[in-house]
Amino acid sequence: MTRFIERNIYWLFPLPAALFILSMMAFPVIYTIWVSLTDWSMTSSGTAQFIGLQNYVDLFKDPRFYNSIKLTLYFTILAVGVETVLGVGIALILNRDFKGKNIVKGILLLPMVATPVAIGLAWTLFYEPTIGLGNYLLHLLGMPASNWLASNTSVIPSLAIVDIWEWTPMVTLIVLAGLAALPNDPYEAAMVDGASHWQVFRYITLPLLSPTILVAVVLRGIDAFKTFDIIYTMTAGGPGFASETLNIYAYNLGFGYFKFGAASSALVALLALVLGSSLLVLWMRRSWEE
Amino acid sequence: MNNFIKRSLALAGVVVMTVAMTGCGGSTPKATEGQKFSGQTVRFVASNHTYTDAIKPLIPEFEKQTGIKVNMESYFEDQLTQKLTVELTSGASTIDVFMTRPLQEGRLFSKNNWYESLNPYLGDAKKTSADWKWNDFQKSAVAATTLKDNTYAVPIVTEWQTLFYRKDLFEQAGLQPPKTLEELEAAAKKLHNPAEGMYGIVSRGQRGAAVTQFSSYLYAYGGDFLKDGKCVLDSPEAIKAIQYYGRILNNYGPPGVTNMSWPQAQALMASGKVAMWTDASTLLPGLLDPQKSKVADKIGLAMFPAGPGGQHPYMVVPWAVSISAQSKNKDAAWEFVKWLSSEDIMKKAQLAGNTTTRNAIWNDPAVLAKLHPGMAEIAKQMGAIAIPYDRPVMTAVVEARDSIGDLLVKSIETGGTADIAGMVKGVVVKVNELLTKSGEFGQP
Numbered sequence: 001m002t003r004f005i006e007r008n009i010y011w012l013f014p015l016p017a018a019l020f021i022l023s024m025m026a027f028p029v030i031y032t033i034w035v036s037l038t039d040w041s042m043t044s045s046g047t048a049q050f051i052g053l054q055n056y057v058d059l060f061k062d063p064r065f066y067n068s069i070k071l072t073l074y075f076t077i078l079a080v081g082v083e084t085v086l087g088v089g090i091a092l093i094l095n096r097d098f099k100g101k102n103i104v105k106g107i108l109l110l111p112m113v114a115t116p117v118a119i120g121l122a123w124t125l126f127y128e129p130t131i132g133l134g135n136y137l138l139h140l141l142g143m144p145a146s147n148w149l150a151s152n153t154s155v156i157p158s159l160a161i162v163d164i165w166e167w168t169p170m171v172t173l174i175v176l177a178g179l180a181a182l183p184n185d186p187y188e189a190a191m192v193d194g195a196s197h198w199q200v201f202r203y204i205t206l207p208l209l210s211p212t213i214l215v216a217v218v219l220r221g222i223d224a225f226k227t228f229d230i231i232y233t234m235t236a237g238g239p240g241f242a243s244e245t246l247n248i249y250a251y252n253l254g255f256g257y258f259k260f261g262a263a264s265s266a267l268v269a270l271l272a273l274v275l276g277s278s279l280l281v282l283w284m285r286r287s288w289e290e
Numbered sequence: 291m292n293n294f295i296k297r298s299l300a301l302a303g304v305v306v307m308t309v310a311m312t313g314c315g316g317s318t319p320k321a322t323e324g325q326k327f328s329g330q331t332v333r334f335v336a337s338n339h340t341y342t343d344a345i346k347p348l349i350p351e352f353e354k355q356t357g358i359k360v361n362m363e364s365y366f367e368d369q370l371t372q373k374l375t376v377e378l379t380s381g382a383s384t385i386d387v388f389m390t391r392p393l394q395e396g397r398l399f400s401k402n403n404w405y406e407s408l409n410p411y412l413g414d415a416k417k418t419s420a421d422w423k424w425n426d427f428q429k430s431a432v433a434a435t436t437l438k439d440n441t442y443a444v445p446i447v448t449e450w451q452t453l454f455y456r457k458d459l460f461e462q463a464g465l466q467p468p469k470t471l472e473e474l475e476a477a478a479k480k481l482h483n484p485a486e487g488m489y490g491i492v493s494r495g496q497r498g499a500a501v502t503q504f505s506s507y508l509y510a511y512g513g514d515f516l517k518d519g520k521c522v523l524d525s526p527e528a529i530k531a532i533q534y535y536g537r538i539l540n541n542y543g544p545p546g547v548t549n550m551s552w553p554q555a556q557a558l559m560a561s562g563k564v565a566m567w568t569d570a571s572t573l574l575p576g577l578l579d580p581q582k583s584k585v586a587d588k589i590g591l592a593m594f595p596a597g598p599g600g601q602h603p604y605m606v607v608p609w610a611v612s613i614s615a616q617s618k619n620k621d622a623a624w625e626f627v628k629w630l631s632s633e634d635i636m637k638k639a640q641l642a643g644n645t646t647t648r649n650a651i652w653n654d655p656a657v658l659a660k661l662h663p664g665m666a667e668i669a670k671q672m673g674a675i676a677i678p679y680d681r682p683v684m685t686a687v688v689e690a691r692d693s694i695g696d697l698l699v700k701s702i703e704t705g706g707t708a709d710i711a712g713m714v715k716g717v718v719v720k721v722n723e724l725l726t727k728s729g730e731f732g733q734p
Contacts, residue, residue: 130487131558239699
């Protein structure tokens with residue numbers, strides 16, 4: 001028995017992990033692709049039929065699909081962009097030693113730990129135009145009141161603010177780890193050469209930190225593309241369809257209209273979008289380095 | 291000596307045990323008639339509703355009476371539909387009893403055979419005794435939960451469109467509760483004072499949720515959703531109604547209306563920021579609860595006003611209780627359904643603020659005395675003029691509501707001045723498409 005294990009150890013040890021990936025990740029994706037090729041729906045008569053790529057044809061003709069892609073990209077770029085800048089800034093500040101540093105770190109991490117649905121409900125109250133604190137704050141700052149979630153121009157920025165509040169700590173954590181791993185030599189050399197703080201940041205810290213920042217951007221980007229919890233609890237895709245990102249659209253198709261075939265095709269499109277964007281970013285990084 | 295003690299202790303022990311056993315044996319009751327299903331468990335999936343709040347504390351009584359254990363879960367209405375659909379699709383669900391919305395899911399669930407037909411239970415005298423009084427249920431309520439002669443659920447509450455208004459503000463301004471839509475708009479204009487934080491009127495504006503509250507406005511103009519299985523929202527009356535709804539909410543409503551379903555609108559009314567609110571009668575308890583409402587003693591009720599097309603607010607059965615066709619304990623489930631819709635329990639629910647479906651309760655002077663002033667008269671008058679649906683009655687109603695609701699949102703955003711006549715054509719095409727796909731197009 002032990003000789004069998006010893007001889008075949010190379011494929012025996014990874015076997016449990018491989019089975020897990022196969023059943024929990026590969027199977028759902030393959031099944032979704034399969035369902036997207038049928039017209040399975042609870043509302044139409046008859047049983048599910050194989051219809052090939054018809055769902056995709058219908059999807060590409062649907063204005064709501066293009067609307068959702070546009071909104072998804074708007075939300076993702078806005079949220080991840082601000083999160084990265086803020087996250088790096090906060091990480092640089094936290095990298096120094098100061099009194100109460102650990103307490104500040106603890107407080108800063110709290111938004112990440114809270115339940116997303118509770119966050120959504122609390123922020124919805126905050127954003128209520130008449131009785132919420134959001135407009136009260138704007139009033140104190142002397143700015144005009146906003147409709148926040150109820151206006152189709154301000155709904156995506158309002159949602160992005162919640163996402164930024166919730167996930168900047170994650171970017172901070174990743175960048176802090178990267179900062180801790182930076183070598184000291186370039187800094188000592190720069191000090192000797194008389195470089196200013198800004199020059200140190202721009203020519204030493206930033207380039208050395210860029211792989212870490214890229215990791216944070218890709219991770220946050222993938223999650224932001226798929227954001228569901230805060231959008232669903234706060235606006236359910238509204239007002240009208242002004243915050244219906246691709247994930248929310250797929251959810252409405254699947255669990256609102258019970259058109260599982262159409263929903264699966266939207267989800268495959270989402271998968272392609274996320275995968276494509278991540279590969280694009282990683283390819284861009286490789287071409288930068290050359 | 292030791293031996294003696296040991297033996298006498300053993301003897302004493304045997305004597306005690308024998309007495310205990312015979313004592314126990316004598317006091318164990320034989321299973322009574324009501325304990326037929328003792329030991330079984332019923333899984334009840336409910337919705338967050340005043341009726342559920344009323345019966346929840348009474349469930350232990352049922353458990354004691356029958357020996358059936360009840361496991362109750364409760365969800366917000368949309369999540370309930372989704373949860374039920376996902377579980378019942380699997381075909382192996384353990385749900386026994388669930389609350390359902392006949393207008394929202396009745397057709398969909400019936401099509402998929404997820405309701406257990408109640409006809410055999412109601413017709414069998416052994417399963418349903420005459421003193422449960424099935425024929426005491428309101429005729430219109432039973433009609434709402436019966437499809438092609440098959441009763442699939444027991445209706446438990448009715449609701450109708452009501453105008454909630456602030457008695458104190460109306461007195462101050464010397465106004466009477468509006469009887470026509472013109473008077474409604476005038477009153478909203480007079481009481482609208484955003485500088486002081488007071489808004490004239492509020493109603494649901496969130497995409498799908500707005501459709502049901504808009505329906506009474508639609509009927510008051512003489513319009514309708516469907517006629518003979520075709521969408522008729524492009525009629526001039528319907529277009530006028532859509533413009534009216536957008537106009538009053540944009541001009542005299544609070545900001546953020548397009549993101550409001552009933553919880554948000556109710557919160558605004560309860561915090562005293564709005565003079566009038568049109569919504570379902572079942573939401574009254576939230577306004578009268580002194581814990582939740584700042585204006586609990588200032589709320590007045592009025593019939594929904596008449597419009598150019600007459601006075602036809604909706605009166606519907608929003609919730610009913612049914613047995614899952616996949617349940618393994620159908621008889622125990624039926625006992626539970628009978629209990630929670632029995633006259634005794636329903637009366638308690640009515641006294642807690644629900645508007646239920648049994649005639650005896652509405653004729654009971656003790657109950658009528660406890661109702662909010664105006665409620666009973668309004669309910670009586672409604673019977674003759676009300677329309678029994680508040681949304682297009684079709685299988686793909688969710689998608690239709692989203693399409694119609696989007697148009698309502700656009701109307702509210704532009705105060706009714708957008709090209710409604712042009713945009714409604716797209717909605718009509720979409721709804722007709724949905725009717726065709728489910729085989730309901732052209733069917734009356």
